[in-house]
Amino acid sequence: MSGFIKLHRKIQDHWIYQEKRKFSRYEAWLDMIMMANHKPNKFLHGNELVEVERGQFVTSELKLMDRWDWGKNKLRLFLDLLEKDGMIIKKTDRKRTTITICNYGHYHESETKDGPQPDHERTNRGPSADTNKNEKNDKNDKEVIKDIFAFWNSLGIIKHRELTQKIKSKINAxxxxxxxxxxxxxxxxxxxVLNGDLYWWSHKFTLEKFMEPKNIDQFLTDNNPFENFRKQKGGGNGGKYGANYAGTSEASRKAANRGAETFVGTPGREHGGVSVEELRKIASDFE
Structure with missing residues (x-):
């Protein structure tokens, strides 16, 4: 059997396609092809006008994870595999991920031609160059680091008066x-976890210490912190880390706090919202 069939992208609106499920890699690849723009396009992303070329689409890891019901590691391994096989080109910055389907003409070509033609131009040159990429990324990186620093201070765990170079380096890493x-x-x-009565964890990190991989990773939602640090019924430490962290000593807490040269207090308060836009608002309160 040779040739190709027409599959309209409106199939994505059909109830069969919209069934909630964990996508296979084939379904994810087909989904990416249908998400790609069939012609150059522009759209507003926040306050920025974004241009996408034929065969490209703009997304984020979080959106794809939710769309396909995948975890972060599975998604990243899949995208890396597609890149290594020359099937996509992925560009990621602090705001979004742009994916280009290589040889898009294989999958979307006019019926009037003798069949799909390789999109040699796309494969050879990749997505259009952003001549201001480095300049823009440097500016965005600095702003995002400031926003994350302000967000940490807004949580009132251990506040820092100054965004030191060490803290910048840890956040950037x-x-x-x-x-x-x-x-x-x-x-x-x-x-x-720190402020909740249901959890046994009581150790207060400085921001610099919290940004170490082993510390920040254990509080990601995917790693089940609310189960790992939950108290056992009847008292005692439970969860995944109960045996290893059975009661942080007063000496270790003091040692950690000595690393916060700019410590100014530890009031506790709840906070909601984590989007970049909300980070900007929080950051403005600290300027």
Whole structure:
């Protein structure tokens, strides 16, 4: 059997396609092809006008994870596999992920031609170059780091007067593999566990210490912090880390706090919202 069939992207609106399920890799690949723009397009992303080319679409890891019912590791391994096989080109910055389907002409071509033609131009040159990419990313990185710093202070765990170079370096290192939303999600979960009566964890990190991979990772929602640090019925430490962290000593808490040269207090309060836009509002309160 040779040739191709026409599959209209409106199939995505059909109740059969919209059934809630965990996507297979084939379904995810087909979904990506249908999400790609069939012609150049522009759309408003926040306050920024974004241009996408034919065969491209803009998304985020969180959106794809929710759409396909996948975990973060499975998604990243899948996208890496597609890139290595020359099937996609992925560009990620602090705001969004842009995916280009290589040889898009294989999957979407006019009927008037003798069949789909390879999109050689796309494969050879990749997505259009952003001549201001480095300049824009440097500016965005600095702003995002400031916003994350302000968000941490707003949680009232251990406040810092100054955004030191060490703190900047730690935040920047985490941003290499995590989105701002993932970082603030982990911070919020940590605050909930620290202040909640249902949980045994009592150790207060400085921001610099919290940004170490082993600390921030254990409070990500995917790693079940609300179960791992839950108290056992009848008292005592329970959860995954109960045996290893059975009661943080007063000496260790003091040692951690000595690392916060700019410590100014530890009031507790709840906080909601983790979007980049909300981070901007929080950051403005600290300027």
């Amino acid at each position: 985490r941003l290499e593999k995590m989105s701002p939303e993932e970082i603030t999600e982990s911070m919020k979960n940590y605050q909930t």
